[in-house]
Amino acid sequence: MNKAILLIQCPDQKGIVAEVSRFLYSYNGNILEIDQHVDEELSLFFMRAAWELDSFSIQKDEIASKFKKEVALNFQMDFKLHFNLPKPKMAIFVSKLSHCLFDILGRHHAGQLEVDIPLVISNHQDLKSVVEAFGIPFYHVPVTASTKVQAEKKQLDLLSSHQVDFVVLARYMQIISGDFIANFPNRIINIHHSFLPAFVGAKPYHAAYERGVKIIGATAHYVTEELDAGPIIEQEVARVRHHNTISDLVQIGQDVEKVTLSKAIKYHLDRKVLAFKNKTIIFY
Numbered sequence: 001m002n003k004a005i006l007l008i009q010c011p012d013q014k015g016i017v018a019e020v021s022r023f024l025y026s027y028n029g030n031i032l033e034i035d036q037h038v039d040e041e042l043s044l045f046f047m048r049a050a051w052e053l054d055s056f057s058i059q060k061d062e063i064a065s066k067f068k069k070e071v072a073l074n075f076q077m078d079f080k081l082h083f084n085l086p087k088p089k090m091a092i093f094v095s096k097l098s099h100c101l102f103d104i105l106g107r108h109h110a111g112q113l114e115v116d117i118p119l120v121i122s123n124h125q126d127l128k129s130v131v132e133a134f135g136i137p138f139y140h141v142p143v144t145a146s147t148k149v150q151a152e153k154k155q156l157d158l159l160s161s162h163q164v165d166f167v168v169l170a171r172y173m174q175i176i177s178g179d180f181i182a183n184f185p186n187r188i189i190n191i192h193h194s195f196l197p198a199f200v201g202a203k204p205y206h207a208a209y210e211r212g213v214k215i216i217g218a219t220a221h222y223v224t225e226e227l228d229a230g231p232i233i234e235q236e237v238a239r240v241r242h243h244n245t246i247s248d249l250v251q252i253g254q255d256v257e258k259v260t261l262s263k264a265i266k267y268h269l270d271r272k273v274l275a276f277k278n279k280t281i282i283f284y
Contacts, residue, residue: 002054003032003084004063005271008047010077012038016045023071024049027057035283046274048283053083082271084114088165090265091158092120093172098127100170100191103258104265105134113262115269118162121155123174143174152180159183168265169223171257178225186231186275188223189268191261193253194235205249216240216249218257220264222275231280233264233273 010016017036024031029051036047058066064081072079094101101120107113120131123143131138139158143151159167166187169176181188194217199207208216217237224230236256240249267273267282274281 001032001052001084003050004053004056004060005048005050005082005084006067006079007082007271007274008045008049008072008077008079009274009276010045010072010075012043012045013075016047016075019071019075020047020049023067024051027066029056037281037283044276046276046281048272048274050271087114087116088269089118089163090115091162091164091167092117092170093155093167093174094120094122094127094170095173096124096126097171097173097254098130099254100258100261101127101130103262104168104170105131105136107262109134113265113269115265118164119158121158123151123172148174148177152177156180156183166268168261170261175227176223181223181225186222189220189233189261189264190223190228190230191218191220191257191264192228193217193257194219194237205253206246209246209249212242214240216253216256218253218260220260222280224278229278231275231278233267233280233282234260236260236263 008020021031021034031049031051033048033050036045038045053060060083067079067081071077092101092104104113108115108117117136119137119139121139121141123141125140128138128140141151141154166189167184169188169190171191176188193204195204195208201207215237217235219232220234221228221232222230236259238252238256240252244252272283274283
């Protein structure tokens with residue numbers, strides 16, 4: 001279905017829902033979804049509206065300007081207009097761990113993610129055969145402390161040449177620079193275990209096991225310059241028990257990670273995420 005999605009943020013006031021609905025109705029728009037939220041502490045209004053485009057009487061390239069003139073200016077709105085077609089292009093960054101990559105590629109192959117994947121970039125060669133088995137180009141871009149700037153430039157060139165809309169870090173074990181992030185604000189999705197900041201380092205599951213943790217979790221978020229502290233998109237948890245081994249904890253954790261990441265990708269694709277400062281409004 002060909003549809004448009006409008007994300008709105010503005011001071012809370014009367015008549016917003018009625019005016020947005022009137023605008024869509026007056027141009028023969030069939031509303032598919034509409035949801036709103038009021039942050040009472042900040043007196044801010046957030047809204048997501050989706051409607052069919054086939055019967056809509058405004059051309060796609062004119063919708064934003066008409067909406068701004070007829071509605072947004074009156075309510076001091078910040079808004080973003082999105083379309084589900086053509087499909088957005090998503091690049092995947094990965095290192096050696098394969099569980100999130102397999103899950104994303106499997107869901108994409110099954111038609112569960114309405115997105116094109118023009119390339120996968122990795123700082124290692126380990127998963128090249130996996131990616132190419134799905135018919136997706138694989139690019140090896142090694143990264144060291146002395147070559148990080150050049151490596152990121154090559155990565156950005158690849159993303160630009162493939163016209164990538166957003167990036168998913170599927171357990172990509174490198175820190176992304178601020179310059180790189182600036183090219184994709186709130187368009188880089190990362191996944192990590194939720195033991196942070198209690199258990200840091202290379203073996204968090206071993207440390208968690210020694211402390212006898214009872215819950216394993218994962219967090220998917222947009223990447224910012226503050227490490228692992230960007231706006232949260234999705235979180236999941238799973239319970240563990242005293243008889244679970246370290247291997248069990250790792251397996252449970254990886255299962256939670258891949259499900260959490262796939263949900264976050266889906267929310268991003270469906271334009272159900274509105275990032276505000278360092279938090280998010282999620283229109284489930």
